[in-house]
Amino acid sequence: MTSEKKIPKLEFTEERITSLVEKLVDDDTLIVTDLYGFPALSHLGRTALVRDCYAESVEEIKRGNEYSKVLAVGGCTALDVGRACAVGKEVVTIPTILSTSCISVDRSIIKYPEGSRLEKTIAPTRTIVSIPSISETHIADLEKWSQSGFGDLFANISASIDLQYKAGNSSYEAVRENVPECFEALEWVINQFNGYDEDCLRRLATYSHNSSLIVIEREDTKLSAAGEHKLYHKMIDQQKQYREDRPTHGQLVALGTLLAGRIYAEQTGEQKLYEQLVTAYAKLGLPLSYAELHDIGIEREHIVDGLESIAESNTHLGDHFAQRDYSLLDRVFGGGENETV
Numbered sequence: 319m320t321s322e323k324k325i326p327k328l329e330f331t332e333e334r335i336t337s338l339v340e341k342l343v344d345d346d347t348l349i350v351t352d353l354y355g356f357p358a359l360s361h362l363g364r365t366a367l368v369r370d371c372y373a374e375s376v377e378e379i380k381r382g383n384e385y386s387k388v389l390a391v392g393g394c395t396a397l398d399v400g401r402a403c404a405v406g407k408e409v410v411t412i413p414t415i416l417s418t419s420c421i422s423v424d425r426s427i428i429k430y431p432e433g434s435r436l437e438k439t440i441a442p443t444r445t446i447v448s449i450p451s452i453s454e455t456h457i458a459d460l461e462k463w464s465q466s467g468f469g470d471l472f473a474n475i476s477a478s479i480d481l482q483y484k485a486g487n488s489s490y491e492a493v494r495e496n497v498p499e500c501f502e503a504l505e506w507v508i509n510q511f512n513g514y515d516e517d518c519l520r521r522l523a524t525y526s527h528n529s530s531l532i533v534i535e536r537e538d539t540k541l542s543a544a545g546e547h548k549l550y551h552k553m554i555d556q557q558k559q560y561r562e563d564r565p566t567h568g569q570l571v572a573l574g575t576l577l578a579g580r581i582y583a584e585q586t587g588e589q590k591l592y593e594q595l596v597t598a599y600a601k602l603g604l605p606l607s608y609a610e611l612h613d614i615g616i617e618r619e620h621i622v623d624g625l626e627s628i629a630e631s632n633t634h635l636g637d638h639f640a641q642r643d644y645s646l647l648d649r650v651f652g653g654g655e656n657e658t659v
């Protein structure tokens with residue numbers, strides 16, 4: 319049996335997640351879900367509760383259950399663990415929030431005592447998005463997680479800048495050509511975004527799903543994660559007070575992408591990309607100033623500490639700060655207004 323390179327299918331349903339799971343579950347299925355999903359799903363079949371993505375927790379779930387199919391229901395961690403428990407088997411993912419662009423990837427973040435690793439696990443056969451269930455999320459949470467999803471999605475742009483920087487061709491067209499759909503998402507936000515309504519959720523799910531497919535097709539994450547994700551990992555390691563929801567994954571990653579966009583503008587003289595990011599961030603409510611960063615728990619020194627530790631990371635973002643000159647931060651976040659280049 320080859321489990322490699324199966325392309326997951328994205329489906330939308332008007333059913334709520336509980337009745338969807340009820341239909342999909344059978345004696346051979348293990349439901350893998352988090353604290354939010356557990357109360358409603360645990361009586362429907364054999365269910366494993368996910369509290370973290372430690373390798374040990376994954377092993378515990380695998381040892382304690384017999385199954386050939388996994389239904390992974392929840393946020394990113396539940397989906398990560400669900401895919402990790404399904405290696406050599408089959409998995410269907412049902413995201414309850416759209417907080418990261420990893421809903422359909424064939425990888426999982428797994429934690430070890432020495433740190434987190436992104437590991438190859440297995441792609442879902444189907445990713446099913448229940449618009450009614452996601453829409454029912456409390457509006458503040460819906461906005462926070464969906465904003466995070468867009469923030470994570472735009473990391474494709476920073477990653478593409480990184481790739482072209484290393485290839486020695488940083489034209490706007492070349493950067494765009496690697497990740498055209500991400501630029502479409504950016505332009506959709508700029509021109510059409512009007513709040514986190516149903517149309518927005520469908521688009522975000524579709525963009526995130528398709529961004530996952532790039533990872534499966536390329537067999538690497540070079541177009542979805544570069545310096546901005548390295549910065550994210552350093553910052554959450556260094557700032558122990560950060561919680562999963564404040565600042566969100568997408569807010570932190572978006573910060574690095576904005577810096578990468580600014581560096582790109584200053585290096586190439588091409589301002590359009592940076593201006594597009596600023597306009598899209600303003601519409602989505604992603605932070606653009608020190609004051610807005612402060613509101614979500616991020617201070618300038620956190621960013622400086624993070625950047626300092628990625629200076630040798632051999633990335634477009636890290637290289638810029640190799641001289642320990644952080645004045646670019648003030649040109650991006652300083653004074654409240656975003657100055658032009």
Ligand SMILES: [Zn+2]
Pocket residue numbers: 418419470473547567571
């Ligand atoms: Zn991410």
